[in-house]
Amino acid sequence: MVTEKLKSIFCQFQHGSEFHSYKELASGHINDTYLILTKNRPYFVLQRINHGVFKDVPGLINNKVAISRHIQNKLSHLPKEELERQVLRFAPTKDNNAFYQDETGNYWNLMYFIDDSLTFETVKDVEVAYEGGKIFGEFLNLTSDFDVSKLTEVIPKFHDMSFRYSQFNSALQSASKERLFKGTTAIDYVVELKEEMHILQNLKESGDIKLRVTHNDTKISNALFSKDNKGLCVIDTDTVMPGIVHYDFGDAIRTICNTAAEDETNLDLVSFNTHYYNAYTKGFLEKVKDSLSPMEIEYLPLGAKTMIFIMGLRFLTDFLNNDVYYKTKYPEHNFDRAKNQFKLLQSLTEKYKEIQ
Incomplete structure (x- = not known):
């Protein structure tokens, strides 16, 4: 049943290939993604975008396709084989649309699979x-001249600190006494950092830091590598939208530089890895430095602090709200x-002068 359904959807796209079989790719948490194996190469990645999470799926897919075409144009000097490994490519439908909507209202898009590649968790x-x-630096560099007004904001106020504090304050009003008591230290920490954590948003709103194309989910698993561990391209561009460079830099640092898993309960194991920070920053600036203003570069370390904080704030807010947003495995997850996240932030703060 699933095979016939996927085969039928695959046939709605222009690709000149014959469906053979499929494998489910289970790495994502939101969308359904399938590797489509064809009789002959290339293979394809077929994706159903979750329209329960994303309210404007056509806008989301059009973002992805527009950015892909922009990067292809910027890299058009490369040999065809190399180009096809360094940028995501999307197949249009037979009606020349960027997506196919099935009879149940689900949206699908089709990408070319990049062979002999790997990701790291x-x-x-x-x-x-x-x-x-x-x-990630190259992605920002190649898109630095893209007109961001042409992008849909797929998740409104995603990194908006005032919005996140507003959610937090609402949670404080409705939280149980038990959860408020348990969270006292963390709540005090959030209140204490409020002014510092608004600096980047204020600079963005004043226009001192410009809006640009940002990926907004720069965990290392969204970077594609060759078999010899050399970087190929950025993947999973569902959350591409207008933002500031510090969001992408900071979120990558948040996920790369934690010495423990995001839900590690032994906080003695949680610290900020400056070796990985220095290595990531070196590679990042090699690619994007010429596209950044002196002010953007100056505030990159604060981007790391801010993105770690905002994630901790969102987890704390959800805890106070009785866990309505994130999936949890136990009551205090x-x-x-x-x-x-707050321990990671404290560790970074201790090393802040060093990384600046």
Whole structure:
């Protein structure tokens, strides 16, 4: 049944290939993604975009396709084989649309699969951190001249600090006494950092830091590597939208430089890895430095602090709201995640002068 359904959807696109079989790719948390194996290469990645999470799916897919075409044009000097490994490519439907909507209202898009490539769930050495920095830096560099007014804001107020504090304050009003008591130290920490954590947003709103294309989900698993661990390209561009460079830099640092898992409860194991920070930053600036203003570069370390904080704030807010947003495995899972992020932030703060 699933095979016939996927085969039928695959046939709605222009690709000149014959469906053979499929494999489900289970790495994502939101969308359904399938590797479509064809009788002959190339293979394809067929994706159903979750329209329950994303309210404007056509806008989202059009963002992805527009950015892909922009990068292809910027890299058009490369040999065809090399170009096809360094940028995502999308197949249009038979009606020349960027997506297909099935009879149940689901939206689908089709990408060319990049052979002989791999991803990393975590960073295990400085070389991967350095190459990751180069990949995400190159993405920002290649899109630095793209007109962001043409992009849909797929998740409104995603990194808006005032919005996140507003959610937090609402949670304080409705939280149970038990959860408020448990969260006292973390709540005090959030209140204490409020002014510092608004600096980047204020600079963005004043226009001192410009809006640009940002990926907004720069964990290392969204970077594609060759078999010899060299960076190829950025993938999973569902959240591409207008933002500031510090969002992408900071979120990558948040996920790469934690010495423990995001929900590790032994906080003695949680610290900020400056070796990975230095390696990532070196690769990142090698690729994007010429596209950045002196002010953007100056505030990159604060981007790391801000993105770690905003994730801790969101986990704490969800804990106070009785866990309505993030999936949890036990009653205090979100609280443990929040404490983990705040410990990481404290570790970074101790080393802040060093990384500046």
